[in-house]
Amino acid sequence: MRRLVRIACALALSAAAVSPGAGAEENPAIDYRQRVMRTLNEQSAALGQILSTVVPDDNMTAHLEAIALEASIALKSFEPKVEGGGSLPEVWTQWDDFAKRMNEFAQKTAEVAKAASSGKASKEELMTGMTDALSCKGCHDTYRAPTN
């Protein structure tokens, strides 16, 4: 228990560091899935910076792996049927389609990450693969409330 208090403390201090919006949700299930999706966003945006050459590409493989890792757990984070937090009810009323898309997302990003870590794929090939895998808008248009 003492350890749990210590880690909770460390994590809370860490959480206090970020944008005010982060962790604002009161429902843990919503809060959790938003952390997963925000991670995907941060990582794909970092990748975008690399691809547009405004930052060096040293960490490109790590970002591809981080995206694949998060994509692999994203669907599970939506399993609790707790509406809100920007998710439209269609996530759960059309679960089969939502799950199919999320699983494709996980599969495609895993393939690109694997190609990257093998060292055999060119930057161009990885870029093409990730362009195909990161079809965020297709899902967001159907399953997420408009953000503006």
Place this chain on the structure above:
Amino acid sequence: MRRLVRIACALALSAAAVSPGAGAEENPAIDYRQRVMRTLNEQSAALGQILSTVVPDDNMTAHLEAIALEASIALKSFEPKVEGGGSLPEVWTQWDDFAKRMNEFAQKTAEVAKAASSGKASKEELMTGMTDALSCKGCHDTYRAPTN
């Protein structure tokens, strides 16, 4: 080039989804390292939710791996000496100490992630290891501007 435009589009749409603060920095080097650090924050907060049992622990190993992955590239994201964005000048004036701490952070989180993926460590052991590894405050007190 066409592909780059497509992926930039996908990534931009993705980025527009998140908290307003994200990506607000104009300097790409600052923006990039903040994405790395925000990822660490989101992942450690998600882990904290699991440890405090408000969400299921199915994805615990994935979060530990994501933290280790991001920790492994965090130091590199600070290599460009671009002050600002919440980083104190000490990051670069005391680079040896900063780098030592970041490398320890990467090493410790990697050990915990490895223990988790081996399946041999108990939840309690992983928790203890990550409590030790996630000593965020120690670094933030010295190297990050106060956030309130």
